[in-house]
Amino acid sequence: MLNETLLPWPQGKAPDPEQTVEAKRKAVLELYGLDALEDDPELVQITHFTARLCGAPICLVSLVEEERQRFLAREGLEENETPRPTSFCAHAMLLSDVMVVPDAREDERFETNPLVTGHPHIRFYAGAPLISHEGAPLGSLCVIDTEPRPQGLTDLQKEGLLVMAASVMRRLRHRREALAQQAELKRSEKQLQTLADSIPDIAWSARPDGSFDYFNQRWYDFIGLSDKTRHVPRHDLFHPDDKHAWLDKWEEARREAQPYETEYRLKRADGEYRWMLVRGVPVYNSAGHAERWFGTLTDIDASKRESDQRDLLARELSHRIKNIFAVISGLIALRTRGRDDLGDFAGELTGTIKSLGRAHDYVNPVAGRKGDSLRELLTDLLAPYESAGEPAIVFASEEDLPIGPEAATPLALIFHELATNSAKYGALSNEGGKVTLDVRGAEDDDVEGMTIGREDAVVLRWSEPGIAPGGAEDNPREGFGSRLLRTSVEGQLRGRMTRIFDENGLDVKLVLPAASIAPK
Template structure:
């Protein structure tokens, strides 16, 4: 942007914005500028030479040779005419110039008579001020060669100012990058392999410890902070990278003084300069990613184990149901019912963490399939094997109630309640009561032991280590189940 399409007000705002970019106003004296003003004063044989920067309401002197003041108001400034006119200006005798004859800088100290100023033009064309020479006596105008020489010195002044600006921008960019690294949790490092010297930036304290500046000055010192079990692996990777000149990449643990064992992901590559080689890289905390990966691996192993158990259970149900079924339709019905029970258990596990399931969630699944079942009791967290066993028990009891018991009648009802003995009771038991009432037909003990009965007893006794008792009373079937109280409340 060169400001050529701006109106006067926009152009002035653009010029002032450019001046602020240089971060030079109100800074201290600098030899680089003072040498130029002294040289110009000697060359042109004038008492005063100024590097004048024109702000919004004042002109300020970055270098003032032969003048004690550091600024003057802009409205009486000679240099403002150069800035506004955007070209060099020479005044041979200010007393005879209508623009300046009554100017306090002419009528009073420093009693300006002669003035010559050339623009200080920024990288984008904006004029920031002037390099000017001043005499207290009238002088003839400057020749072409003299003006060109003054402009050359103005160019030198701006080259120095641009160098300051670029350095300031670089430093600001570096500070911004370091802040970004701090906030991002990334540390940068550089290893000089000739003298084993480490340099750090960014979030090093967060990743390696607050004492890194003194404690981790060499690679040998850094190895002391790497987990002992990982040191040989890291050393081998570093030696391979140094021998082959290939990038360095590894994940390892560190013993952080404040945060304990942490995992770091480290990457580096070689920065070759002449005969010097330095390994430069970054490191980042990957502890959470490692933890998630380990949890995912654990979950996959757990799911594999659960699937094997589930397939084994399904296989056993299919095999035993085949022997108990009267015909194909009966076989399909029984298989479907028991697979539905397994599905209810899996729904509960999927709604939680795959490892435990809520007793209340299981009973809601049972109630959805058999609406006239009412239940009450504390919510308990059942492990997967217990949840599957209880789902099969409830399914067999509910299916039997729908075919032969309380749920055959419109007014039939099943009430399920459970509790756990208080802490300190020996033996401490989980007790569940299944009570049917209101069935359409009389309740009598079965003539033979069915597969459903065997499945319930196997689930309670073999899988859960408990007991199950059934009583066929006139009002309906009563079932009491007692198990070791191993489940905690949800």
């Protein structure tokens, strides 16, 4: 859509006096990039037609510059410029209508002009002003004859000359708009390049065939190149153990035209291999095919090493905890050896410790068990609290809840904390005590204030009877354990937890997004 400020200058209106100031006029002329318009095919066609329309041997598209008038297109004249002081068009461009000179020898403005007294011996001249959209006079579209014309132009010829002058300005305007758009595009590209170079990650793009055609400055800093034209074989930068896995994943992502994410090691300029997280997304064309790829490389080496250290520590800690269970079981066996009266008790206690070991597997963040359903997970977690062979948990309905591996650990932490507290202070601290778990769909009031609808949520309700209510400051459940519960519920599972103490006991309600716990 043409910008309103670029609408043509009204025909029949003289140039804006402010725009006739030479400095302003020169600045406007420079916006058209006139060098590229010399002998422009469209302008040549206009001069050829206008000459025939007016029956004139010469027709010019003349732009008046500071010291010369240059002819972007010409018919019937070899020269492509003449000095400005001899210019007829410098006069015509300042008018509101066609300037007609029937016989230049009889016009005091031009009678001594070298172009009249000498080559090309101008006698008749008619020029339509060329005025920019802001009102700056640029030159004229003119026809010239070597014979005088006392009758001037016919009405049709004059109208045609004005129409063709408007066509010249339309061509000039399109050229100016194209240059402005190119300049804006270059500015945008420069801004985008500056933005891309300012981000801490490596940014890249690739063609549909998988060849990379752009990296931001971070890439060249990483590989130690100051010359962006130099080519560095990409495969030489990969750690030998990662190269084939990366290529397989990249080829699969391209083949499926799906977002791409993986980790691998790349060699930095100093020779050190660094762990990188690479992400890429395809840009689709109208046919649904990936026509470009854009992505980032993020140096995660420090966090990767920290994660590895944490995993190592977690594995060691888990191993030691499991050893403690084994040591306790061994001590029980040792202390009750030969004590037939304690045999049954020792066996029961050893079984309970083994059950605690199984429950511990669920909260091991590195290599723990990941149950497939909530019922399976809770049955294992609460097995240590069985009394006389009776399970410690009662399921209020037959409904089960499939859980994904990502949800198993936070759910295990939540219910492990609830069960531990119950064994200390609640229902499971009593012989034969039980807790009840109800799994149901959510109602409108359950999800009030949340960003999900009731159809996208599930409610888990943990109930314990016979717990005396107490103040939060005196109740051991309101300390670190409560914060752990809320972190798991609200942070990891993006849900909500409410706890109610009353004369009926403890009621814990978890409202969780189905997407947070469902198998992926």
